[in-house]
């Protein structure tokens with residue numbers, strides 16, 4: 360079976376805000392700000408209890424924008440995220456149960472990798488698009504250049520330590536189809552409901568994707 364492609368649901372050279380929300384009431388104003396700033400996809404992590412209902416609220420409010428689930432670490436979370444309306448799924452790693460559940464889903468699933476062996480394992484499971492995580496700690500754009508050179512059929516979405524400053528170096532690589540990060544939605548700004556600040560950061564992030572596309 361051909362795997363559903365993350366690239367097919369994301370804008371070209373996507374800059375994906377990776378969002379962790381503590382309260383569901385933050386979800387829609389946060390999504391509104393990110394989207395108004397020009398970002399065309401959002402990843403909501405399932406690290407908090409508010410994650411899944413926040414994803415559902417964002418997906419209902421913005422049905423044309425791909426809202427994905429991040430930090431997916433169990434097969435149960437895959438099913439729950441798809442039920443909540445997730446358009447794509449992202450994991451920091453890959454286990455056998457996740458691979459099996461991810462393969463069975465009609466929405467794209469991005470497993471996390473940091474080494475050549477992990478890329479090979481993801482590939483063996485049929486995944487040709489992966490998250491490179493934690494990107495900066497795992498060697499940054501230079502390490503990813505080395506990995507991508509030996510796996511010309513693989514696409515990468517680096518996340519972990521990505522900033523407005525280092526994002527362009529990743530997006531300049533042919534193998535990179537998107538970058539993810541939390542820098543455009545700082546926790547303090549979300550806490551105080553400073554949606555204008557987040558909109559401005561999102562607009563700057565969106566320009567990075569456009570310039571490098």
Ligand code: 3PG
Pocket residue numbers: 377429430492518519520521539540541542
């Ligand atoms: C994640 O999965 O949490 C992303 O890697 C975000 O990492 P960041 O907070 O370093 O941008």
